Amino acid sequence: MKRAVLSDLIYHKIDSQKKRVVKQFSDSSDAIGYFFIDELLPLEMVSKIHAVFPKPEEMVLKKSIRQDKYVAAQMNLYNPILEEIIYAFQDNKIVELIGEICQIKEPIADEYLYAGGLSMMGHKQFLNPHLDNSHDKDRDRWRVLNLLYYVTPDWNEEYGGNLELWPDGLKKDQITVHSKFNRLVVMVTHNKSLHSVSPILHNGFRCCISNYYFSKKPVFAEDEFRVTSFRGRPENKFTDAILKMDTFLRMNLRKIFKKGIKENPHVYKK
Template identity: 30%
Template sequence: MAFIPSKSDDSLAIDPQVAKTLGQDLTAQYEAAEPFPHIVIDDFLPRSLIDYCLDHFPVALDPDGRAFDRDQERYKQSFNPDFLDDANLRALFYAFNARPFVKIVENITGIKGLIPDPYFMGGGFHEIGRGGHLSVHADFNHHKLMDVERRVNVLIYLNDDWKDEYGGQLELWNEDMTEKVKSVVPLANRCVMFTTTGDSYHGNPNPITHPEGRTRKSIALYYYTSTWDEDKVSKTTQFKNRPGTEDRTDWHVRTQELLTEYLPPVLARPAKKAASRFIR
């Protein structure tokens, strides 16, 4: 039985009455988890919805889609739900932004007043190909368009029969990057939900090595609160190197941030533009 029941096998139709309390019994477990608040929930959605996602997973980038191929993000693609050809898939993502689902996320995390992202900035379907990875990082903290603060990630995996040796595990690291505290195999219909802060270091740094060349597929959803203020510093994704590895420093982002911090805006803008030509 799915953790989140649906009144329909073809869509995510959550009973609002069920959503009022679903997940409240998990809040203490979520808040006590190390290295930062999180939870892993198997059989998260009705299996029919997972199968539908797999059967209709996009094959080509959309106008808002993005492809990454650099040291920190190798062979990764993201697909914006608004451009999905399939109406049922678009409806599924819109349900993730609707009150019943958001309420369940609030119940589990204990964070009230969560705001979904109608723009799906960075969210949607994600896919990483063979040899690809996503280095350990802390996420961007500010949705500039809505001027809200990022608070919760919800990741739902779509990979059947995935084994540990295939790579792609989600790793959770402690604040000073001295210990990998948890490793999660991205099995189909497994959800990982966690609080995002400047120290919630996570990623899937182990390259995908599926013997049949299958890609690592997932759904990524981000939720915010209206707690952003001018005293906070807006940061993009902050990559961190694991000790004893060949992880590469993201000098492009680091340089841009240093120029912003130490130069007045009138000098920082041209300096950052010039630096971007040489540092990637």
């Protein structure tokens, strides 16, 4: 399970479906461009990746009105297989191929896994609708692509924990992308790429491997700096009002403290 072997398998799988995913991304690119690849890796490999996923108590719990999930980025604390698969997605040939599919010039992988790495969600956990923050940890590069690789066997769509895209805002129906076992989802991130993860309705854990790609330029020229900007789900009006105020306050704080009051701990400190 070396990253060179993994990256070759990933590259050839994506390349073999290039024509289909180019169309899938192009058809959705006027709003929130995305594509997905199923059966990304051989079954025995992805099953082994899932088998060594850390337990909840070995991860960081992020629980608030915004979200409720477990995350991990300090990869040397976990089974080496997990670091190998995460960095396999950062192989130059894969970064360039995905950039070509998504019409992103010169995408750059993030070795520090800022807001990336591992995530896991169990019963009743959720991630409210939000826009990802616009930059990397040093505020030098624009966040442009989000890669999500789902590795929980037999995860049915009705279990929840699915990616939701809101291309027309919260007043219109969302697009639901099933967090299916062995599925890679790639979505573009910009000032209008509102997305969420539906609440988990199952007594189990949905496990995900995440990477972000950055660029020297934003997806759209009109994109502006933003903090991670949360909203409430359409049925939660009160939560929505609180979260909009929360974003307003944090945005104004960042006008004073350009890189925040304290360093975001969600990075891989090598």
